[in-house]
Amino acid sequence: MLLLNLFLEFLKVGTFSFGGGMSTLPYIYEMAKNTHWITEERITNLISVSQVTPGPIACNIGTIVGFKTFGVIGALICNLAFVIPAIIFMGVIYKFFNKIQKNKKINEIIIIIRAATLSIIITSSASIFKIAFLNNSEIINLNNLLFLINYRSIFLGIVIYYISKNKKINSIFLIIISGLFAGIINL
DSSP states (O other): OOOHHHHHHHHHHHHHHSSSHHHHHHHHHHHHHHSSSSSSSHHHHHHHTTTTTSSOHHHHHHHHHHHHHHHHHHHHHHHHHHHHHHHHHHHHHHHHHHHHHTTTHHHHHHHHHHHHHHHHHHHHHHHHHHHBSOOOSSSSOGGGGGHHHHHHHHHHHHHHHEEEEEEHHHHHHHHHHHHHHHHTTOO
């Protein structure tokens, strides 16, 4: 039964996620709340790790969740469930690409999907922001807001943003430097 649940949850993630890795996050956060297979904080940490490992965020998280809950078979089931919808969807698009490329109604649907995807990505980013930059992601009230802010994370984020925009440094190197810096300041 657990394998079936893993399969169905990651099938849902793969089926309804349009727009890349960040658009999968609301579904993964919802899955975390409903199943308790993984915590929100762990998801945020895995997003960081996923930036330096190959593959989509959901596949990386699926590998961890599947392995944690059911070993190697669980990891394979999660990844298979995640990619099946994309394989089917791309097969259908390939088959009918010339016909649907010029269809106005299909193009209008794609525009709506883009807008919905953007709002999903913004929502995911807000969740990640809350976990990454606030010391306590559970309780936010204006009286203790200054205490809740993780100034070191904000400072590091600004520095890395500046370097990535103004210097030609590989993003993997920046992520490794960020991890080292974060490890040093948290000793």
